[in-house]
Amino acid sequence: MDNRDAIGSWLSGPRAAAEEMGADFGYRGKRLGLPEEGSGAVAPVGRRIGALFIDWALSALIAYGLLADRRLEATNNWALIVFLVMSLLTVGTVGSTPGKRLLGLRVVSLDGLTKLPVWRTAVRTVLLGLAIPALIWDRDNRGLHDRLSGSVQVRI
Template identity: 35%
Template structure:
């Protein structure tokens, strides 16, 4: 049986309570290989790469004297947010996703994530709390609210 909170989240399978055979099965995704659901470890690695990239960008622009200042963390957060939203909206993947063979896909399998979904999804990741609540499909609240899922992509 679905929990009460799932009933208001877009894209939630509220109602039947059936557990899928593998993550992403309800969206027609395979269990392994290309377009299978990306694992939590890979996703954490991707966000770490994104965060380090944002940190490097801020230090390159502001200089090394910015290290240790109270404003640095806000500038890093802003750079991470801007880079992530832009890349996910346009390419469907952040730099960390690209480096680790992942992309953000819409659950209706439309071609582009788009700016509104990327803005919402990234803002919810910045809050961190929605990220730690993952469902059987490996989707956090940020993915459920933006009707997206992070999948693996294999390079040719």
């Protein structure tokens, strides 16, 4: 390998260099055995963020309705509690929060692609409430909260 090859691989980035060495990145979800497109494919990031905003708005509305006579600062704390309870109950029973359902998404278990058991839903919800695990993603667009609970968000 001469200097031009070394510089070319450096300029093209680590992904291109890894692909030249034989690494197969494929599409998101390939390593998980999921289809590339359609039902069962890994949920796109835009839809996941949209579902999060819908769920948060619904939680804030419910918290405001419950605490209409109190200060706004208290409503924000209650909105988080409502969000976490809503996530625990809806993902644990039907596999989708209201926002995910509206945007055609579902949270499933990787071992059989069925709904998550309640204890794994609880782990996922607690980690989601901490926010940081949800901001750390892997190559398949799974947040740390999904990885640690053995779940993935897919299209319906």
